Amino acid sequence: xxxxxxxxxxGIELPADDVVAQDIIDEQEAxxxxxxxxxxxxxxxxxxxxxxxxxxxxxLRRYTDLVTIVDGGYTV
Numbered sequence: 281x282x283x284x285x286x287x288x289x290x291g292i293e294l295p296a297d298d299v300v301a302q303d304i305i306d307e308q309e310a311x312x313x314x315x316x317x318x319x320x321x322x323x324x325x326x327x328x329x330x331x332x333x334x335x336x337x338x339x340l341r342r343y344t345d346l347v348t349i350v351d352g353g354y355t356v
Contacts, residue, residue, distance in 0.1 A: 281309060281319055316341045 284302050287294060294301035313319050327338050340347070349356040 282290075282305060284294075284298060284305060287301070287305060294304060309319060317323055323344075325340060329338075
């Protein structure tokens with residue numbers, strides 16, 4: 281999540297009116313959350329793979345600092 285001050289410091293073009301600029305930031309963050317899920321806090325993603333074969337690779341919807349993998353009830 282980005283604050284209005286951080287957005288302005290990064291040079292992101294926003295209206296001069298702080299209320300309007302914050303509304304734009306909130307709208308964009310809401311759009312992103314709808315696409316990839318919560319923007320803050322822990323998230324859970326579930327992958328189902330075949331027993332005989334798995335094609336392609338597994339990938340998370342967003343970058344993360346820490347991942348815990350549980351397979352069949354056991355932490356891997």
